[in-house]
Amino acid sequence: MHAPTFVGNEKNYVLDCIDSTFVSSVGSYVTRFEQMIADFTGAKYAIATVNGTAALHVALKLVGVNLGDEVITQPLTFIATCNAIAYCGAKPIFVDVNRTTLGICPLSLLNFLTENTTQTELGCINKATGKRIAAVLPMHTFGLPSQIDEIVKICSQFNIPCVEDAAESLGSFYQGQHTGTFGAIATLSFNGNKTITTGGGGMIITNNEALAIRAKHITTTAKLPHKYEFVHDEIGYNYRLPNLNAALGCAQMEVLPRLLASKRVIALAYADFFKDSPYQFITEPAQAHANYWLNAIILNDQRERDAFLNDLNEAGVMSRPIWQLISQLTMFEECQSVELTNARWLAERVVNIPSSAKLS
Numbered sequence: 615m616h617a618p619t620f621v622g623n624e625k626n627y628v629l630d631c632i633d634s635t636f637v638s639s640v641g642s643y644v645t646r647f648e649q650m651i652a653d654f655t656g657a658k659y660a661i662a663t664v665n666g667t668a669a670l671h672v673a674l675k676l677v678g679v680n681l682g683d684e685v686i687t688q689p690l691t692f693i694a695t696c697n698a699i700a701y702c703g704a705k706p707i708f709v710d711v712n713r714t715t716l717g718i719c720p721l722s723l724l725n726f727l728t729e730n731t732t733q734t735e736l737g738c739i740n741k742a743t744g745k746r747i748a749a750v751l752p753m754h755t756f757g758l759p760s761q762i763d764e765i766v767k768i769c770s771q772f773n774i775p776c777v778e779d780a781a782e783s784l785g786s787f788y789q790g791q792h793t794g795t796f797g798a799i800a801t802l803s804f805n806g807n808k809t810i811t812t813g814g815g816g817m818i819i820t821n822n823e824a825l826a827i828r829a830k831h832i833t834t835t836a837k838l839p840h841k842y843e844f845v846h847d848e849i850g851y852n853y854r855l856p857n858l859n860a861a862l863g864c865a866q867m868e869v870l871p872r873l874l875a876s877k878r879v880i881a882l883a884y885a886d887f888f889k890d891s892p893y894q895f896i897t898e899p900a901q902a903h904a905n906y907w908l909n910a911i912i913l914n915d916q917r918e919r920d921a922f923l924n925d926l927n928e929a930g931v932m933s934r935p936i937w938q939l940i941s942q943l944t945m946f947e948e949c950q951s952v953e954l955t956n957a958r959w960l961a962e963r964v965v966n967i968p969s970s971a972k973l974s
């Protein structure tokens with residue numbers, strides 16, 4: 615659906631890494647890549663990780679998601695969002711999405727919190743389970759920004775930190791501000807199918823210095839700086855991004871503006887093509903500038919969707935349905951959920967169509 619594009623310094627930087635022997639956990643490309651992401655997104659701090667899922671695990675931990683807690687998220691997302699919640703020993707609660715952003719519906723979030731929670735000195739407590747709601751985790755689906763200003767406002771009203779899963783939205787802005795810079799902390803992914811790739815990789819971004827220092831510390835085995843001694847002051851993770859991958863990332867960041875421009879041209883062509891069709895091409899929501907990572911259309915019902923998927927794949931054109939609702943998977947089917955009217959409606963109708971950038 616989205617193949618990588620290597621038309622810049624990718625080979626030079628990776629070869630440079632090999633020649634220098636600094637291919638692993640130490641090297642200057644990691645710092646350079648982190649700085650490039652901070653500069654591009656406008657986040658004060660960026661901490662590279664081995665993949666986006668690891669970044670999300672640590673981001674949730676850092677805002678205080680612990681064993682027995684609950685995290686509010688959307689059922690229409692990639693599985694990594696909910697896996698990261700589970701790695702913390704927490705459980706997701708599912709609220710509905712809206713049909714224009716495919717992200718968390720602020721009204722659904724507000725209604726859930728108003729009807730089901732109470733404030734105590736421990737934080738926001740779910741009256742049904744007695745558990746603490748430790749975070750809200752919105753995801754910017756296919757690079758379409760959610761109504762993140764509204765979501766963050768509701769979070770602060772209920773005293774809950776907001777963690778943004780911006781894995782799919784590098785290059786997407788809401789009201790001129792980069793996605794992932796609205797909440798307390800956010801994460802990106804550089805998997806092979808994302809807008810830019812490091813082979814595998816991720817990033818934590820935040821404006822909070824204390825969180826940034828903690829993020830670097832626990833993603834690098836919680837080692838205290840020392841000339842030769844190995845002293846670790848807590849259980850850390852080996853989640854750092856190898857220099858080899860960061861080298862690829864630096865080269866990809868140099869090309870990012872051109873990639874985004876190409877993806878916009880493709881999206882506009884699709885929008886024009888589908889204008890007079892019975893299908894709805896999903897365009898960027900109001901006040902948003904999308905990266906158009908994966909282009910998507912809405913078909914009229916599930917039968918039409920299945921026929922469309924069969925026809926395209928038979929013709930050798932890749933097309934995939936949107937994810938099955940996470941709330942229907944066996945691992946998460948017992949989790950608390952509101953009525954998911956829009957999520958179910960979208961799950962039956964949305965398909966992705968080829969979206970690779972075209973650069974030479």
Ligand SMILES: *Cc1c(COP(=O)(O)O)cnc(C)c1O
Binds near residue numbers: 667753782803
């Ligand atoms: C890609 C992705 C991630 C992270 O994936 P990794 O493969 O671990 O880098 C997380 N959440 C969403 C929504 C994603 O699309």
